[in-house]
Amino acid sequence: MKINIxxxxxxxxxxxxxxKKAYASHNITVYERNGPDDTFxxxxxxxxxxxxxxxxxxxxxxxxxxxxxxAWDNVDVVHRNxxxxxxxxxxxxxxxxxxxxxxxxxxQELGVEVKFRTEIPDVETLRTxxxxxxxxxxxxxxxxxxxxxxxxxxxxxxxxxxxxxxTNKLFxxxxxxxxxxEAGVFAAHSYKFNQxxxxxxxxxxxxxxNAAGFSAMSETATRHYLEQVFAADLQGEPxxxxxxxxxNFLLVKNEKWFFGNVVMIGDALHTAHFxxxxxxxxxxxxxxxxFECFQNTKTTADALDRFESTRKPVIEAxxxxxxxxxxxxxxxxxxxxxSPIELAFALMTRSGRVDYExxxxxxxxxxxxxxxxxx
Ligand SMILES: Cc1cc2nc3c(=O)[nH]c(=O)nc-3n(C[C@H](O)[C@H](O)[C@H](O)COP(=O)(O)OP(=O)(O)OC[C@H]3O[C@@H](n4cnc5c(N)ncnc54)[C@H](O)[C@@H]3O)c2cc1C
Numbered sequence: 551m552k553i554n555i556x557x558x559x560x561x562x563x564x565x566x567x568x569x570k571k572a573y574a575s576h577n578i579t580v581y582e583r584n585g586p587d588d589t590f591x592x593x594x595x596x597x598x599x600x601x602x603x604x605x606x607x608x609x610x611x612x613x614x615x616x617x618x619x620x621a622w623d624n625v626d627v628v629h630r631n632x633x634x635x636x637x638x639x640x641x642x643x644x645x646x647x648x649x650x651x652x653x654x655x656x657x658q659e660l661g662v663e664v665k666f667r668t669e670i671p672d673v674e675t676l677r678t679x680x681x682x683x684x685x686x687x688x689x690x691x692x693x694x695x696x697x698x699x700x701x702x703x704x705x706x707x708x709x710x711x712x713x714x715x716x717t718n719k720l721f722x723x724x725x726x727x728x729x730x731x732e733a734g735v736f737a738a739h740s741y742k743f744n745q746x747x748x749x750x751x752x753x754x755x756x757x758x759x760n761a762a763g764f765s766a767m768s769e770t771a772t773r774h775y776l777e778q779v780f781a782a783d784l785q786g787e788p789x790x791x792x793x794x795x796x797x798n799f800l801l802v803k804n805e806k807w808f809f810g811n812v813v814m815i816g817d818a819l820h821t822a823h824f825x826x827x828x829x830x831x832x833x834x835x836x837x838x839x840x841f842e843c844f845q846n847t848k849t850t851a852d853a854l855d856r857f858e859s860t861r862k863p864v865i866e867a868x869x870x871x872x873x874x875x876x877x878x879x880x881x882x883x884x885x886x887x888x889s890p891i892e893l894a895f896a897l898m899t900r901s902g903r904v905d906y907e908x909x910x911x912x913x914x915x916x917x918x919x920x921x922x923x924x925x
Contacts, residue, residue, distance in 0.1 A: 618648050
């Protein structure tokens with residue numbers, strides 16, 4: 551079988567690994583526009599449960615990934631200069647580049663051909679020269695655009711702006727920090743992902759963004775402005791830019807997930823707001839799900855059909871939880887009147903996936919503090 555994969559991100563490479571490992575004679579090629587050392591962003595975070603799936607799917611890459619992990623159990627919420635810690639959660643962080651390096655290495659060991667610095671402008675040529683074309687080409691997928699009549703995508707540009715920085719200030723835990731100034735409300739999502747660096751994503755609503763005057767600010771001026779907003783948190787460490795730019799989150803859904811011999815996986819197919827930290831997890835799990843469909847069916851058509859029918863409900867449930875979480879951050883200014891402990895409780899329960907009982911189990915001390923504040 552000849553398989554072409556567009557996109558050497560987590561989804562495309564992981565799918566290539568699983569298929570090549572199970573079917574050594576398959577001819578599998580990954581086409582990636584960037585070089586092996588290029589990346590955007592800093593670290594990504596995983597929830598505890600993801601790891602078990604990865605171990606079952608491919609022990610070798612799981613071992614390398616978990617060796618590189620920074621792990622923690624606390625969510626810290628900072629509001630009005632007070633930090634509230636909620637324990638009993640399970641997260642791990644890894645540099646995106648390191649994750650990609652591990653997957654690249656595994657592709658090489660198994661004999662997957664990865665063609666770096668190869669842009670695919672015309673998907674049709676690639677499609678007609680293989681048995682299966684996997685479009686793992688990310689949120690701005692070329693394949694999704696080219697075959698939009700088949701996939702029928704629904705794209706929703708969300709109103710908040712966000713910008714992804716790094717910093718050498720280490721945040722030991724998933725830290726959600728709220729700061730207000732004359733322009734409005736800023737939220738930062740930060741976490742350490744190796745011994746020296748943390749991810750530091752800042753988001754704000756359009757009103758705040760306009761009032762701060764970012765549209766007329768240079769990249770350096772923007773960074774300095776935000777360093778001032780979060781001065782108490784960064785404690786003198788600068789924000790590190792990696793071509794960091796303000797963007798609006800794009801919520802992606804697709805009515806159809808495949809047609810003929812083409813299927814989409816990962817961000818090309820669906821996105822979930824970064825506040826629930828599951829984009830990479832979902833991309834890797836898509837790869838596992840698609841691989842399993844090929845193992846359990848006899849034809850490509852059946853495998854793709856099964857992939858859509860079994861995976862779609864799972865993704866819809868995630869997207870629903872992520873939507874509630876995203877809406878919470880979009881209306882963060884409405885919660886700023888809450889005390890720090892009330893804000894922490896509202897934040898922990900925002901997506902409907904964690905409730906009072908869960909928090910009671912995870913961190914009884916936090917719930918006791920919350921109860922006494924309520925009383
Ligand atoms: C601010 C922010 C924070 C995030 N934080 C987290 C987090 O904490 N945890 C988490 O799990 N996820 C996080 N994510 C999401 C995560 O980055 C993505 O969900 C994940 O990378 C999706 O993997 P993918 O393989 O589907 O796509 P991508 O990682 O986007 O990979 C797609 C690849 O395809 C290549 N490509 C695209 N078009 C072409 C073409 N025409 N020809 C050749 N190559 C092409 C691109 O260069 C890219 O390498 C975050 C995202 C954002 C924006």
